[in-house]
Amino acid sequence: MHPFFANLRRWAAPPLALVFALALTAAAVSPAQAAPDTIRIGVATAGGGDPVTWGGSPGGVARVNNWLEDEFKASGIKVEWLFFKGAGPAVNEALSNKQIDFAYQGDLPQIVGRSNGLKTKLLLVSGARNNLYLVAPPKSDIKSIKDLKDRTVSIFRGTNGHLVAINVLAANGLAERDIKGVNLDTGSAQAALVSNGVDAAFGGYEWFKVRDQGLAKVVYSTQGQDPAFTRQASLLVRSEFEQANPAEVQRVVDVFVRAARWSSDEKNRDELFRIWARSGTPVASWAAEFDQQQLAARNSPLVDDFIIGRYKAVVADALKLKLIRREVSIDDWFDTRYLKNALKKQGLENYWTAYDAKGNPKAGSAASVAAR
Known part of the structure; x- marks a missing residue:
């Protein structure tokens, strides 16, 4: 056999011992993924x-x-x-x-x-x-979802309560455009309702504390309603x-x-x-x-x-x-x-x-x- 082909054969097929040695070396320099700090x-x-x-x-x-x-x-x-x-x-x-x-x-x-x-x-x-509630000031004449037409209502947009609120409105013959929606986070919504800055607000369990202080009343609740109205x-x-x-x-x-x-x-x-x-x-x-x-x-x-x-x-x-x-x-x-x-x-x-x-x-x- 020509020396060139003999050398080529050796290069193409290294001894098994060399293969294992290379594998062990690779493992030594490539440690497993470290746990996060x-x-x-x-x-x-x-x-x-x-x-x-x-x-x-x-x-x-x-x-x-x-x-x-x-x-x-x-x-x-x-x-x-x-x-x-x-x-x-x-x-x-x-x-x-x-x-x-x-x-x-x-x-x-x-x-x-x-x-x-x-x-x-x-x-x-x-x-x-998770339930959704509609609250209003204690002396408000709002008694149901249908009374929200043309009212200023707080909705925390982009949260899981936003979509449920829209569906609740729809179930009562209203669309979001039928109310004057205001995008407020939880704390801002509470301050706005208590100061009569909004007529009503959608939200969750956080409103019970306000209710129990005599500063709001619960007008609507998804409790006991269709589970599709939950979050x-x-x-x-x-x-x-x-x-x-x-x-x-x-x-x-x-x-x-x-x-x-x-x-x-x-x-x-x-x-x-x-x-x-x-x-x-x-x-x-x-x-x-x-x-x-x-x-x-x-x-x-x-x-x-x-x-x-x-x-x-x-x-x-x-x-x-x-x-x-x-x-x-x-x-x-x-x-x-x-x-x-x-x-x-x-x-x-x-x-x-x-x-x-x-x-x-x-x-x-x-x-x-x-x-x-």
């Missing part, structure tokens, strides 16, 4: 208390009890909570700028963020079937962070599921409301918000047919109302692998009831916790 969680509310926390979500229980901090302490990973007065829209901006890794926010801003190209994954629900909130993770840190994502989900289990136990109802009250919203307000409602139905982390159906309805409504500019696919958005792992590890696979698209218990689903 800090896990940053953005919450779509200004919150309250010291340290700042929020209520209405099992996440608030994990926050107050330092469960996430304890989970990551031995690993040397710091947990940082960031609260946003600008709610969902402000959280989307933080996600876009990679200032947070996880985001707790409502359905509409999540959809808006996805339509604008935010790369996220929805991991679990953390506050389902959903959930935990997202930036796709880039999830891909680089799957082990840490699993640990975060594990803690949120643990908090959901504790928050779903009726024996903990009073203590749950006391924990949430540290945010500045009194126990009485939480009692009113959850009146005659099972904790398990509100605090379930399951991404069931009801949740998926509500998110698809939000997409359709947001598109129709031009809150988003294009159709948004969400079928590949829900990443429940981590949730399923957590449920299995904690023996909770049959703990919560799964609901159908209309919000009724799904045939064959586990019985509700309260019914056991």
Whole structure:
């Protein structure tokens, strides 16, 4: 054989020992992805208390009890909570700028963020079937939704309450253009209503405190109404962070599921409301918000047919109302692998009831916790 071809053969087929040596060298100089120094969680509310926390979500229980901090302490990973007065829209901006890794926010801003190209994954629900209320000054002649025509009404635009408010108006023969809508955040809306700067306001449980002070009356509530008029909130993770840190994502989900289990136990109802009250919203307000409602139905982390159906309805409504500019696919958005792992590890696979698209218990689903 010509020497040239002999040398070529040697170059093309190095000895196996050399191959393994090169592989080991490569492994030595290319270590596995390092864990993050800090896990940053953005919450779509200004919150309250010291340290700042929020209520209405099992996440608030994990926050107050330092469960996430304890989970990551031995690993040397710091947990940082960031609260946003600008709610969902402000959280989307933080996600876009990679200032947070996880985001707790409502359905509409999540959809808006996805339509604008935010790369996220929805991991679990953390506050389902949240109610919406219409309030007015105590002496107001407004007694129903229909009385809002041509009135000045506060709506926190871009939040998950915005779309529900529009649907409630529509169910009563009104469109958003039939009212004089004013975009105000929660604190500004309360100040405006108390000073008669607006005739009425849409909002959530935060209005019970104002009502109990004699400064407002509840004109309308979605409690006991069609579940389609409720708001959903959930935990997202930036796709880039999830891909680089799957082990840490699993640990975060594990803690949120643990908090959901504790928050779903009726024996903990009073203590749950006391924990949430540290945010500045009194126990009485939480009692009113959850009146005659099972904790398990509100605090379930399951991404069931009801949740998926509500998110698809939000997409359709947001598109129709031009809150988003294009159709948004969400079928590949829900990443429940981590949730399923957590449920299995904690023996909770049959703990919560799964609901159908209309919000009724799904045939064959586990019985509700309260019914056991």
